[in-house]
Amino acid sequence: xxxxxxxxxCYVLVINKxxxxxxxxxxxxVNKDTLLSKYRMxxxxxxxxxxxxxYGRVWSCPPGVPDPYEYxxxxxxxxxxxxxxxxxxxxxxxxxxxxxxxxxxxxxYEPVKKQVHACLLEYEKHNPGSISxxxxxxxLCEECTRITGEPCRMPDKMRYSITSFGFDxxxxxxxxxxxxxxxxxxxxxxxxxxxxxxxx
Ligand code: SF4
Numbered sequence: 453x454x455x456x457x458x459x460x461x462c463y464v465l466v467i468n469k470x471x472x473x474x475x476x477x478x479x480x481x482v483n484k485d486t487l488l489s490k491y492r493m494x495x496x497x498x499x500x501x502x503x504x505x506x507y508g509r510v511w512s513c514p515p516g517v518p519d520p521y522e523y524x525x526x527x528x529x530x531x532x533x534x535x536x537x538x539x540x541x542x543x544x545x546x547x548x549x550x551x552x553x554x555x556x557x558x559x560x561y562e563p564v565k566k567q568v569h570a571c572l573l574e575y576e577k578h579n580p581g582s583i584s585x586x587x588x589x590x591x592l593c594e595e596c597t598r599i600t601g602e603p604c605r606m607p608d609k610m611r612y613s614i615t616s617f618g619f620d621x622x623x624x625x626x627x628x629x630x631x632x633x634x635x636x637x638x639x640x641x642x643x644x645x646x647x648x649x650x651x652x
Contacts, residue, residue: 456464459554463544468604471540472539472540472559472560473537473539473540473541473543473556473560474490474538475535475536475537475538475539475564476532476535476536476538477533477534477535477536477568478529478533478536478626478629479531479532479533480532480534480629481529481530481531481532482529482530482531482532482628483529483530484524484527484528484529484530484651487530487619487649488520488521488524491619491620491623491624491627492520492617492618492619492620493620494609494618495620496620497504497615497618497619497620497621498514498618500615501513501514501615501616503587506589506596508595508598509598509599510589510598511590511596511597511598511604511610511650512586512589512590512610512611512613512616513589513590513612513613513616514616517616517617517647518612519610520617520618523617524617524651525652526581527582527651528652529651529652530650530651530652531649531650531652532624532628532629532647532648532649533568533572533647533648533649533650534625534628534629534631534645534646534647535564535565535568535587535645535646535647535648536629536631536643536644536645537560537561537643537644537645537646538642538643539556539560539640539641539642539643543556543640544639544640544642547639547640548638548639549638549639550637550638552639553636553639553640555636557640557644561644561646562591564585564646565587565588565591565646566591567652568587568646568648569584569586569587569611569648572584572611572648572650573609573611576650579597579652581652582650582652583607583611583650583651584611584648584649584650584651585611585612585613585614585617585649585651586611586612586613586614586648587613587614587646587647587648588615588646589613590610590611590613592605592606592610593605593606610615614647614649619649621633621647623644624647625647629645629647631645632645633645
């Protein structure tokens with residue numbers, strides 16, 4: 453199997469000659485048993501999930517996701533993929549509210565997450581026996597069928613969220629990417645970071 457190696461890439465989005473953001477992608481290979489034994493806090497993470505407005509409304513997230521030990525039993529290792537979306541200073545200075553910040557994320561962070569998800573599905577196709585976990589809830593459909601109690605529309609493309617398996621997102625970003633999570637109540641932080649995992 454072709455292994456993913458450490459890599460770094462940079463993309464930028466420019467609108468009306470203004471650069472909005474750039475990205476950095478970092479990958480780290482890690483033993484699966486280490487991830488499961490040292491980087492899960494299932495009870496704490498589940499309580500945090502319950503505060504999410506999408507709790508119980510998306511098939512990629514709790515409650516009802518598979519047991520991580522059983523689901524990941526066929527795999528030995530994983531590659532973590534950290535993608536940092538770094539916002540330009542002049543964009544951050546213009547953003548003064550949470551709503552404005554969301555509008556910028558809608559044209560930056562969210563499309564980047566979709567691109568990485570699509571890339572990982574391609575990777576899986578070329579590397580049979582691998583499976584990925586996604587950064588955050590599934591957003592493939594505008595509205596998840598779980599809301600109406602119907603089955604997932606795209607089970608072949610839907611991937612469980614990395615946090616749905618109880619992984620402590622904050623420790624993963626700090627220990628593997630030396631990148632603390634940032635948060636701004638009424639604006640944009642310097643960057644947002646998302647993490648995926650591919651198991652093989
Ligand atoms: S693919 Fe669509 S139906 Fe399936 S989990 Fe994602 S949003 Fe929901």
